[in-house]
Amino acid sequence: MKKDFIYNMSLVNGSVYRNGDFSLEDIYISDQKISKIVPSGKILPCKKIVDCSNKLILPGFIDPHVHINLDLGEFKSSDNYESASKAAAFGGITTFIDFLEPINTVKEFDEKLQKKHKEAELSFIDYSFHTTVGNFKDDVEKLVSKSLKSGIPSIKLFTTYSESNRRCSYEKIREFIKNSGLTGSLILVHAENDEIIVNSKVEDNTAVYENSRPKEAEIEEIEKLAQMVAEIKGRIYIVHVTCGSSLDLLKEKYSELLQHNIFIESCPQYFYLNKEVYKTEDGNLFLLAPPLRSKEEQEKLKKNIVTINTIGTDHAPFTKEEKLRYTKPSQVPKGLGSLEYSFTLMYNLFGESIIPKYTINPALIHNLFPRKGIIQEGSDADLVIFDPERELIIDSGHSKCDYSPYDDLKIIGVVESTILRGNFIVEERKFVGSKLGQYIKRY
Ligand SMILES: [Zn+2]
Incomplete structure (x- = not known):
């Protein structure tokens, strides 16, 4: 590097999260990358200096x-x-x-991919995709090879939803x-046993909605999948x-098999909300x-938080009017929004130990490492300035949905600033974002 080199920006005096711990270091950014990390106090030539005293840099x-x-x-x-990307940015998310x-044949893949690429042009943050199959009848090898070539190493499938032809056969x-x-x-699995759900014969009433997809359906299906993986190896992500x-x-x-062949994702809603809300007047909102x-x-x-590798939101909100349009749960659109508060919510429960589940773990499991998920020289300058106090x-925040399932909840710890590739x-x-989001190929 030339002697008169001037960095674009530096974050100084913050507690920087590195190797699972915090240290007082200054981060220098140039060309969208983390260019240099030095002990705090050693000032290098720089266009913009951001003071991060008393803040965490993640x-x-x-x-x-x-x-x-x-x-x-x-x-x-x-x-x-x-x-979605605006709400995500307020939550410190720089890649989703x-x-x-879902597709049932290989030839549908290109069209679905192009459609997403078009939609994603509006993104303020970086993004990638998972391929999804329904009742897939075609050549597995061909689909995976096509998907891999497009930078998508992950295929999602369902063990349930036979009624909408999305269930993938065991074969x-x-x-x-x-x-x-x-x-x-990596095979992403929505694991719920279809037979248990189809045969549950529970009244179509929100108060007993949980019984229509009972916990036994998840436990039984996960056991089935684990047995399969034990026999044939391979890699699944539940x-x-x-x-x-x-x-x-x-x-x-x-x-x-855990941490090697089987990876686990959970979501904030399962830690914060429980089925008692289904008995309330607004049960449909959940x-x-x-x-x-x-x-x-x-x-x-x-208690099992250490077994969980990543936290995803499964973000899929619908407005109050849409959630309450029909009374019967079978007619109500399923899904909640959590993007904007995901990290803060989980930080409130688990403190700093939750950080890897939002950073290095998903980066490693989903092939984004070392470009994403870590603060080190050479990685993308994707950074969060977090005020823990x-x-x-x-x-409802910046989502277009008019409520949050966590409305009025007080939390401590706020994402103050979010930086994507140095911006x-x-x-x-x-x-202050602009549509700089890029498609990240995950080879
Ligand atoms: Zn989902």
């Missing part, structure tokens, strides 16, 4: 599970890329991974899992795990699949 967060422009026919989820619409699930062991792809009991089972019977569980399962989930009352997108709680 890697930009990664949300590996969001649904944007989710189309359910009569209902379309509230957020497009513009509003959305899902392509194909086996093929996908086997293939993942050979190609390094999305939105709701029950602590599911994790107890995995630890007891398949512990050697409908999602899989459902919220009992207080007891929630406590077990908290500041208080905030949750409201502020949120600066001291003010939005």
